[in-house]
Amino acid sequence: MPALILDGKKIAEEIKREIKAETDKLKSQYGIIPGLAFILVGNNPASESYVKMKNKACNEIGFFSITEKLPDKTEQDFLTDLINKYNRDPLIHGILVQLPLPEHLNSDKIIEVIDPRKDVDGFHPINVGKLVIGLDCFKPCTPAGIQELLKRYGIKTTGKHIVILGRSNIVGKPAANIFLQKENFANAIVTIVHSAADDIIKYTRQADILICATGKAEFVNSDMIKKDAIVIDVGINRIPDSKSKSGYKIVGDVDFASVSKIASAITPVPGGIGPMTIAMLLSNTLKAAKNFTNAYIKI
């Protein structure tokens, strides 16, 4: 039987409708409009397109958003001051510094400048620490999106072996910490695999749920997975395509054609984890706005 397609696009639309309803309520009852500041440094086309998509989603559901587009040569101090300005701005509840930053900037230090209460990407060490020990926090959007997608499809993870390909701070490590927590739609046995593994297949074939986040186009093929595994493809890779107007197409880290014949469920690229990531950013921003409102007006 062909794999069930886990339709992230459809689920993300459903979540956006829910967030819009809550946003309308926040607006009419308390006059609060969730506000998100995007900071984009340099001219990375992928980053530009991600910020554009996130901004569009904000507009669709009635958030206030502002985009600061800064030149590639922006200095650390300038960026720090700008973040601090938004840390103090009561109309802004979330701050997103689009990564990667140009090499001369110290990303770790920049992330630490963001007020953890406005860190809707969940990358500040305070939120990372809270995630690890299971406290309420902003969960990084991509792994939170994976968990939410599994939840909405009713795919239980308790006791399942989740193998994660990739150990980045954005996807792999937070995904491991999310799925390790002793709670519903987590509570899994987690293995992280990275480039030092000598025999990746040995690990991937054990996975009940395989999360692929290597950044290597169509890297995972059908030989690497167990029959009926659930395959989550996080990858967004541009590969040349002479048939497309742009000259490229987007593919995931998974060879969809072969893997979808073996897996029981699979996320497509595009239309899988990408839209879920944006939905979780909106959800985190709404949460930040509610926290802010709660601090001043009881909701």
Ligand code: NDP
């Ligand atoms: P990184 O490049 O930061 O990390 C890639 C990870 O994969 C590293 O841990 C690396 O290992 C590991 N890896 C690379 N090659 C191999 C290999 N041959 N065998 C085993 N492990 C390997 O990438 P990100 O985590 O930031 O992103 C991963 C992918 O997800 C990218 O395609 C990115 O575009 C996409 N992405 C998609 C998002 C979405 O919204 N859908 C959001 C964020 C990312 P090592 O640490 O040893 O180098």
